[in-house]
């Protein structure tokens with residue numbers, strides 16, 4: 001039984017990070033001089049104090065059980081004085097001061113099924129969202145595709161064998177929880193069928209003016225259907241954004257016959273060389289094919305192989321495409337260019353080729 | 361049903377291969393947890409039918425908070441009663457995602473008692489995600505979390521949990537203390553974080569240098585990216601060392617410099633810092649030889665977002681160079697003015713970036729009292745439809761307010 005008199009604690013915010021810093025990190029905070037890539041998955045940071053810190057980066061699945069977290073804690077206790085960290089891309093980082101323990105740690109990680117890599121010119125873990133594990137809006141699963149794709153490209157996680165780094169991300173619908181729209185390769189779940197409206201329930205669960213107002217293309221207007229006060233959708237204007245579904249559960253777009261994924265390429269967020277760029281459409285639609293989505297895996301490994309074979313060192317996918325041009329990207333990858341590749345939303349004109357700068 | 365392990369022939373396929381398998385993770389938790397067993401069964405069914413089985417979220421939470429919990433109900437509760445409620449709790453991560461194992465174990469123990477035993481380390485905003493529990497477990501989980509020093513993160517139309525790269529703790533390029541700023545902002549905005557009162561979500565992301573490892577330029581309403589103003593520090597001996605070890609400095613460093621501001625004679629590297637764009641390429645290739653200058657600070661940018669509703673945006677420059685000094689009052693004042701305006705004039709579900717597009721960047725700057733400067737644009741307008749604001753009338757030659 002909880003004590004009834006216990007004071008409720010609120011608004012304390014996160015714990016202060018300092019208590020979680022490994023001693024070597026705390027001692028050298030703000031004093032780091034440079035780093036070296038020791039080998040794929042292992043970094044060495046050198047400090048002006050003379051200290052050296054070795055980081056071992058292990059790939060993780062974003063979805064983790066507490067059992068696994070405890071096993072990882074065991075390793076951190078054994079090798080890292082009881083500290084560890086996670087990266088923004090679901091990797092786990094172990095920091096050691098004694099390089100002679102690195103091999104043993106990597107061997108222990110292998111026993112747990114966690115490969116080491118993701119540094120330098122590599123593919124690192126895929127940032128992704130919830131999918132069928134937890135979300136109502138999903139046009140595809142997230143974890144399953146990610147697992148299948150990572151199995152397919154794991155050599156590029158474990159070896160720094162690419163022209164530059166390659167960031168892959170997945171979002172299971174256009175809400176895009178996670179910054180997939182600026183990734184080297186983005187996998188995006190798409191709906192392709194206009195809302196299947198539950199007219200009987202709509203008036204009860206949603207405010208009709210809100211539903212109409214939610215549509216970016218003004219495709220929704222109030223209407224009476226089968227005697228119910230509801231809305232009607234002008235289907236030609238629907239671009240399947242599911243914004244209406246976000247505000248109203250009676251506007252479901254999820255549909256096994258039509259949902260699937262699209263592939264986008266050439267984005268980046270870092271400022272290195274080229275300014276940040278959005279990803280652009282490479283493949284408009286691939287049907288969902290669980291459990292391993294082989295067509296998606298093939299499409300992605302093909303794009304990576306073509307980039308690797310043709311790009312110059314340092315060129316991220318988008319930088320390479322910018323140099324050789326989109327026609328050559330389509331030609332070399334064998335992806336068919338089609339009507340859907342041409343933008344037709346606001347400011348679409350800015351994406352047309354507006355010069356004679358063409359390559360033959 | 362949930363007492364036995366469901367048969368999952370499709371999901372079992374995802375236990376094959378070398379990458380860590382989320383299916384194995386769910387199975388590990390399912391040995392002791394009925395909700396995880398039902399999740400397996402439900403997910404197998406989604407894989408068979410190619411559709412998710414979750415209902416549109418409901419409003420659930422802990423007392424006094426409007427955010428931090430994502431309500432979730434399964435649409436086939438008769439068949440999978442243990443995931444009939446499967447709410448997630450967002451727990452505010454410590455800056456830089458560092459943990460002691462004792463803190464992590466405490467979270468695991470709490471989640472063993474009160475939830476599915478499944479987590480996301482971490483969600484894409486940065487929180488620890490405790491994946492799946494029942495409504496009546498929310499309060500007890502929250503109370504035990506706060507007892508060990510953790511609090512909930514944001515969700516809904518509030519300040520979302522700020523996040524940052526590890527900055528000065530382990531990166532030589534960090535031009536300001538990202539972890540300290542993130543901690544300070546999170547503590548200062550507890551009310552805005554827990555009690556949604558905005559038109560929509562508002563995110564802060566802090567990166568220590570222009571490599572932008574937390575993708576702030578693409579997914580934060582306020583993106584704070586470290587940079588420097590003086591000369592890149594060059595260690596000429598270390599440059600030679602890279603050259604001797606086989607780095608083709610001309611081909612791989614100089615030729616890729618977007619500022620075309622580097623020169624390499626084969627013996628000496630020089631940089632015309634007046635046209636350096638602070639892109640990080642040369643530093644990335646020669647970390648031992650090149651370092652950011654000493655006059656360090658950050659660029660503050662505003663307004664990025666994913667496509668919903670009006671299309672994707674990248675953040676754009678608001679302050680070209682800011683010197684972050686605790687308690688960061690100048691930034692907080694500015695953010696306060698932005699929130700006041702946005703709460704007053706913003707439409708429901710309109711992110712700040714969309715708001716700026718709607719009212720115009722020039723007008724927005726005027727409304728928040730910031731001078732327009734050339735650093736804020738890639739180039740001046742090309743479009744001649746200018747909303748001139750004043751015109752002369754014949755009578756007295758004085759300027760009067762026009763219609764616009």
Ligand code: HEM
Pocket residue numbers: 035043086087088089120127165167269270271272456524525526527571572573574575644
């Ligand atoms: C070569 C030395 C580099 C080191 C040591 C380094 C370090 C890191 C670290 C520690 C992280 C994890 C961040 C965190 O979780 O706090 C990270 C992520 C990342 N880094 Fe770097 N970085 C380097 C270079 C770069 C470069 C050159 C780029 C871009 C061209 C880059 C772009 C990114 C991105 C995009 C992420 C992931 C952000 C996300 O989660 O989406 N980094 N890097």
Ligand code: HEM
Pocket residue numbers: 128129130134135136137175176177178179246417430432448480482483484485486489579665666668669
């Ligand atoms: C209008 C746009 C958006 C809507 C309607 C939306 C809606 C949702 C919903 C319903 C969930 C719950 C998923 C679940 O059941 O666990 C969710 C989760 C989440 N969203 Fe969004 N989202 C939007 C955009 C974004 C963006 C742009 C980001 C980040 C940049 C983001 C970050 C997250 C994160 C971190 C989660 C937690 C689960 C995860 O890590 O994937 N969301 N969002």
Ligand code: SF4
Pocket residue numbers: 129130131135136137138139171172173174175176177
């Ligand atoms: S991207 Fe869409 S489907 Fe995926 S978690 Fe976010 S809202 Fe849900």
Ligand code: SF4
Pocket residue numbers: 194195214215216217218219220233237238239240241242243244245253
């Ligand atoms: S899915 Fe988007 S475009 Fe289609 S009706 Fe709904 S809001 Fe409008």
Ligand code: SF4
Pocket residue numbers: 525526527531532533534535567568569570571572573574
């Ligand atoms: S953003 Fe810059 S300072 Fe921060 S971790 Fe990445 S490289 Fe280092």
Ligand code: SF4
Pocket residue numbers: 273616617618619620621622631635636637638639640641642643
């Ligand atoms: S930081 Fe970028 S722009 Fe500046 S000198 Fe280096 S490569 Fe050139």
